[in-house]
Amino acid sequence: MRSTPTSRTTNGGISFWYADHGTPGPREPLPGDTTADVCVVGGGYTGLWTAYYLKKAAPHLDITVLEAAFCGYGASGRNGGWLYNGIAGRDRYARLHGREAATRLQHAMNDTVTEVVDTAAAEGIDADIHRGGVLEVAYTPAQLTRLRAFHAAETAFGEKDRVLLGARDTAARVKVAGAVGSTWTPHGARLHPAKLVTGLADTVEALGVTIHESTPVTEIAPRRARTPYGTVRAPYVLRCTEGFTPNLKGQKRSWLPMNSSMIVTDPVPAHLWETIGWDGRENLGDMAHAYMYAQRTADDRIALGGRGVPYRFGSRTDNDGRTQPATVAALRAVLTRFFPTLAGTGIAHAWSGVLGVPRDWCATVTLDRSTGLGWAGGYVGSGVATANLAARTLRDLLLQDSGQGTATALTTLPWVGHRVRKWEPEPFRWLGVQTLYAAYREADRRELTARTATTHPIATLANRIAGR
Ligand SMILES: Cc1cc2nc3c(=O)[nH]c(=O)nc-3n(C[C@H](O)[C@H](O)[C@H](O)COP(=O)(O)OP(=O)(O)OC[C@H]3O[C@@H](n4cnc5c(N)ncnc54)[C@H](O)[C@@H]3O)c2cc1C
Numbered sequence: 470m471r472s473t474p475t476s477r478t479t480n481g482g483i484s485f486w487y488a489d490h491g492t493p494g495p496r497e498p499l500p501g502d503t504t505a506d507v508c509v510v511g512g513g514y515t516g517l518w519t520a521y522y523l524k525k526a527a528p529h530l531d532i533t534v535l536e537a538a539f540c541g542y543g544a545s546g547r548n549g550g551w552l553y554n555g556i557a558g559r560d561r562y563a564r565l566h567g568r569e570a571a572t573r574l575q576h577a578m579n580d581t582v583t584e585v586v587d588t589a590a591a592e593g594i595d596a597d598i599h600r601g602g603v604l605e606v607a608y609t610p611a612q613l614t615r616l617r618a619f620h621a622a623e624t625a626f627g628e629k630d631r632v633l634l635g636a637r638d639t640a641a642r643v644k645v646a647g648a649v650g651s652t653w654t655p656h657g658a659r660l661h662p663a664k665l666v667t668g669l670a671d672t673v674e675a676l677g678v679t680i681h682e683s684t685p686v687t688e689i690a691p692r693r694a695r696t697p698y699g700t701v702r703a704p705y706v707l708r709c710t711e712g713f714t715p716n717l718k719g720q721k722r723s724w725l726p727m728n729s730s731m732i733v734t735d736p737v738p739a740h741l742w743e744t745i746g747w748d749g750r751e752n753l754g755d756m757a758h759a760y761m762y763a764q765r766t767a768d769d770r771i772a773l774g775g776r777g778v779p780y781r782f783g784s785r786t787d788n789d790g791r792t793q794p795a796t797v798a799a800l801r802a803v804l805t806r807f808f809p810t811l812a813g814t815g816i817a818h819a820w821s822g823v824l825g826v827p828r829d830w831c832a833t834v835t836l837d838r839s840t841g842l843g844w845a846g847g848y849v850g851s852g853v854a855t856a857n858l859a860a861r862t863l864r865d866l867l868l869q870d871s872g873q874g875t876a877t878a879l880t881t882l883p884w885v886g887h888r889v890r891k892w893e894p895e896p897f898r899w900l901g902v903q904t905l906y907a908a909y910r911e912a913d914r915r916e917l918t919a920r921t922a923t924t925h926p927i928a929t930l931a932n933r934i935a936g937r
Contacts (some may be wrong), residue, residue, distance in 0.1 A: 478816045481791035483822040485733040485772065486663035486817035493539060493667050493715075496674075496682040503745040505533040505679070506725070507867065507894035508694045508703040510686045512536030513545035514852065516709035517669045518860030521657040524676045526864055527873060530873025532678045532833060533701055537685035541666035547822035547851055548789060549731060549762045549774045551752040552585055553603050553657035554578040556858075557849035558884065559626070574882050575626045579656050581858045586658055588857075594668030596660045597767040605870040606639055607648040610922035611661060612756035620652040630655050643747045645646070645755075645807050657752045659764045660851070660919035679740035682926050688718045690937075691840035705867055706838075708844040711821030711852065724825035724847050725785050725898065730792040732800045733766070733775035735815040742769065744810040757908035758928045761803050770817070773804050776909075777821065782893055792821035792928035824850050830937045833887040834859040836866035843867065847889075905931050 479711065482488060507523060507829065512534050520532050536542070556578045563571035589596055607616040631654040632876045634642070639651040650900070670806040674680055682793030688695040691704045712726040735744075749755070753763040763773040777796030797819040805812050827847035832855055836843040843866065845859035846852070861879055877886075890900050912928035919925070 479787050479818045480936060481820055483790045484820045486546060487663060488818055490663045493704055494540060495813045499681040499684045499696055503701055505701055505703040507529045507705045508701045509534045509707045509709055510689060510694055511671060511709035512540035513543045514666060515859055517673050518857050519707060519863045520673045522861050524865040534678060534680045535684045535686050536682045539682045540670035541663055544822045544824050545666040546663045548662045549764055550660045550662050550764050550852045551758060552582055552660050553752060554582050555851040556832055556855050557851050561831050570883040572626055574884060576903050577882060581854045582658060583654050584679040585854060585857050592672045594666060596665035598658050598660045599750045600658040601750040602653055602655040604642055604653045606645050606651040607653045607756045608649060609916045611924050615756045616650055616652055616926060617630050621764055622725055630653060633889040642749055643753055644745050644759040646809055648672045659750050659752055662845050682715045686719050691842060705841045707863060711825040711846040713786060714825060724827050725892050726786050726823035727826045728777060728779055728821050729850060730777040730796045730821035731773055732797060732816050732819045733771055733772040735817050736769050737814060741810055743810055757913045759906060759913055773800055774835060775800055775803060776906060779906040782896035782899045786823050789820050790820035790822060794820055819871045827889045829861060829889045831887060833884055834862045836870060836884050857918050905935050
C-alpha cells in the first residue's frame with residue numbers, strides 16, 4: 470500500500486536540516502551597552518563569513534555579531550544546499566558597466582565555489598560537501614530553447630567547461646521523466662546548509678569574534694546598532710539581514726522578502742535509486758519560469774524546493790519555517806513528475822524561508838564611507854556562494870576605508886556600491902508579486918502542453934514588467 474505522503478510530514482521547525490543535525494545551543498544575548506570595531510548585524514552566511522575574513526585578515530579587530538534568533542536561523546540554515554556560481558544581476562551589470570566587468574564578476578563567482586569548499590575543509594567544517602556540479606534539465610521544447618540560450622550565454626561569460634547534453638546523456642546522469650536535454654557545469658557543489666552555518670559560527674567564535682544571539686537589532690544608524698538590551702557603538706556597522714531587512718526601521722520597502730519552500734523525502738531505498746540514477750549527486754534544477762532546485766542528500770533523500778506562495782502581504786516573514794499545505798502539495802507534484810517511481814515515498818519535512826529580492830533583482834555589496842554603514846545581500850535565491858564573495862568584498866572595503874588595506878580585485882567588481890530604488894508600497898507590492906508568479910506558473914503550464922519551442926509571451930511580458 471502507498472503511504473500518504475503528507476500525513477506525517479513535519480511542517481516548519483525552521484528546516485529539516487536542523488531536525489537532522491540538531492539545533493545549536495543558544496549563545497548569550499547582549500548584556501548591555503558596549504563598543505566594538507565592527508558590529509555585524511545578522512548571523513547567516515553573509516555576517517559570519519564577513520566576521521571570519523575580517524578576523525583572519527586583522528586579528529586585532531574587536532568584532533561583535535548580533536543575531537535576532539540563533540546563527541543560521543534564516544535562509545542560511547534552510548536553503549537547498551546548492552553552492553554554485555550563479556549571481557543575480559550579472560547581465561544587468563554587463564549592461565551598466567560593460568562585459569569585461571561582468572565577466573570579472575562571473576570569474577570571481579566561479580572561484581568562490583572553490584573558496585567555500587577549500588575553506589570549509591581547512592577549518593574542519595564537515596558540511597556533507599560533494600562537488601558534483603550543477604545539472605539543469607529541460608522537459609519542454611520552450612525550455613530546451615531557453616536551455617540552449619542559457620548554455621551559450623554562460624559559455625560566452627568564460628565558462629568553457631560547461632557542457633550541453635542530449636536526452637540520453639542527461640538520463641545517464643539523472644533520469645528525469647520527459648527530460649529532452651540538460652546543461653552541466655562543474656562549478657557547483659551539494660552541501661548541508663545547517664552544518665555549514667553552525668560550523669562557521671563555531672569557527673568564528675573560536676577565532677575570537679563575540680556572538681550574541683536572541684538579540685534583535687531594532688535600529689541601525691551610523692556608528693551604532695540599537696537592541697532592546699543595549700546599544701553597540703562601532704565605527705562600522707554591517708547589515709547582513711537579507712530577507713529580514715524590511716523588519717528594520719526605515720527598510721520596509723528595500724529588499725522584498727520572497728518565500729522559497731522545500732520538502733525532503735524519507736530516505737529513498739536502493740532499488741528506487743536504480744530507477745533514478747543521480748550517482749554524481751549533482752545539484753539538480755530545471756528551466757521552468759517558476760523553477761525547482763533539488764539535491765540528493767548525504768543520507769540518500771531528495772530535498773526539493775521551489776517558489777510556492779511567493780510573498781506574504783506587508784513583507785511579513787514565516788513563523789519558524791511553516792509553509793502552506795498547498796505549497797507542500799505543489800512541490801510534491803514536481804517531485805513525482807520528475808521521478809514517477811517516488812509516488813509512494815513519504816515526505817518527511819516541509820519548510821520555507823525568505824530571501825532578499827531588490828527591485829532590480831541585482832545582488833549588491835556596499836560600504837558607505839561617510840557613515841561606516843555597510844550591507845550585502847539581495848542575492849535573489851543564489852546566496853550560498855554569493856554571500857562568501859560579498860563577505861570577502863566587505864572585508865576589503867572595510868580594510869581599505871580604515872587605512873589597513875588598498876583597493877583589490879574584489880573592491881572594483883561592478884556590484885560594489887550599486888544602489889536600487891525601493892519597492893512599491895502595498896497593496897501594489899503584493900499584487901505585483903502575486904501576478905508575476907501567477908503569470909510564470911501559467912506560462913509553465915502552457916509550455917508543458919504547447920509544441921512550440923518559444924518562451925510563452927506571458928512569461929516574456931512578466932519579465933519585462935518585473936524589471937528583471
Ligand atoms: C528555502 C530556501 C532555499 C534556498 N536555496 C538556495 C540554494 O540552494 N542555493 C543558493 O545559492 N541560495 C539559496 N537560497 C538563498 C540563500 O540561502 C540566501 O541567499 C543566503 O543564505 C543569505 O544569507 P544571509 O546571511 O545574507 O541571510 P540569512 O541567512 O537570512 O541570515 C540573516 C540573519 O539575520 C538575522 N536577523 C534578521 N533580522 C535581524 C535583526 N533585526 N537583528 C539581528 N539579526 C537579525 C536572522 O535571524 C538571520 O539569522 C535559498 C533560500 C531559501 C529561503
